[in-house]
Amino acid sequence: MTPDWRWDFALEILPRLLRATGNTLTAAAAGYAIALILGLVLALAQRTKWHSITLVVRECVEFIRSTPLVLQVFFVFYVAPQFGINLSPWTSGLAAIGLHYSAYLSEVYRSGIDAVPRGQWEACRALNLPLRRTYLRIILPQALIPAVPGMGNYLVGIFKDTPILSVIGVAELMQMANTVGSENYRFLEPFTLVGIIFLFISLPAAGLVKLLERRLRLAMGL
């Protein structure tokens, strides 16, 4: 049995898939932006002097990392309205995926911060730098560089996970391929194209992350 690949059909549906790719990229970028910021908040919240906050945040991070993303997406979209929180599929999807990845990124930040030698903290204290400046100017810049590869992995990861948003009707690439396939009773071309599009974006992204890491190291004189 040879697969019956039709080039004319593939070319015909390509523009629709590319338009949906725009949505996928938007979702990935917005979700990642949320995760970058929230992840840092979660990481720093685990380093306060109040142990109860540390404990609560750590448990939340563990909880998020131990349950499937698709469940969290469903929860935000279908269950949150019962608590009076009504969000559109887009907003729900971004909130869920951003929250999910913030848990992972917080661990990346955490290990980056832990990797900064103790002597750096002591030098800050000897110079009498306030805690905020210590973090912003000394610790985080140094924590960032070893964190870049991990952060890059999750950038690709969040991008590859955006198809999950199709389960609540976000019109991203996977949803569009499914629609196109159902309309024409042909799934080979749309799903193959989806795979190729993902590949064509993920591979250079991973390369760019490597480049960014090297550039940052140079810029910081490390």
Add this chain to the structure above:
Amino acid sequence: MDTSEYPLELPADDRPMVRFLNVNKNYGSFPVIHQLNFDVAEGEMVTIIGPSGSGKTTVLRILMTLESISSGVIYVDGKPLTHMVKGGILVPADEHHLRKMRSSIGMCFQHFNLFPHMTALQNCMEGPVQVLGLTKKEARERSEELLTLVGMIDKKDQHPSRLSGGQQQRVAIARALAMRPKVMLFDEVTSALDPEVIGEVTNVIRKLVAEHNLTMLMVTHQMGFARDISDRVCFFYGGKIEEEGSPQDLFGNAQRERTKQFLSAVKEAR
């Protein structure tokens, strides 16, 4: 003795730059510093020597407030450092008080601890700009002056990774001095250096002793250096001062058995 029996402030006629009063420091149940009573006068250069584990580095670390003490009080320039006055009594210092008091103390570390992502000049400017509120221009002038003092002005735009250990340590000295501390602490600043560059760091410290009226407290294994520049040498053993005196007395005519043992062991090692 609880803290209510300690003076809130030292009297004007008995006000050394640094005073340790009955200071104890324990790690768990292990005492690292035991009932330490110890003064450093203004402008004095005091060197602490002793075997490892004798608590000598801890003395500097608790004075820099990198570590807290278990009991007793430390005074700097007559005012309590580890405690603050609240409701007429001494209570353990909060971060605000520590920040205020810490500004009179500077420290250089065994492993330099320069900020790797900043140039030599930026390392020196960081404190003056971020903590003292100097303008960039003022901080740059001050830093360049100090980098000149330590002989590092021609490397001011290099990152620490491009500098040798001796060069990094000299930048670290300039960085600490840029905060204009009254007391400078040197914690084994030559221990991590290759033998051939030790001289460039000790020469900077010699220059500071000769030309500046800084109060200095130094932990070192360089006995010859300690002998040359100290006003007073303290031999630490078991978390307290076993013997102290002028360099001539301590190195030439030690009284206590442990001091003699230590000094002869050090001599043999060389």
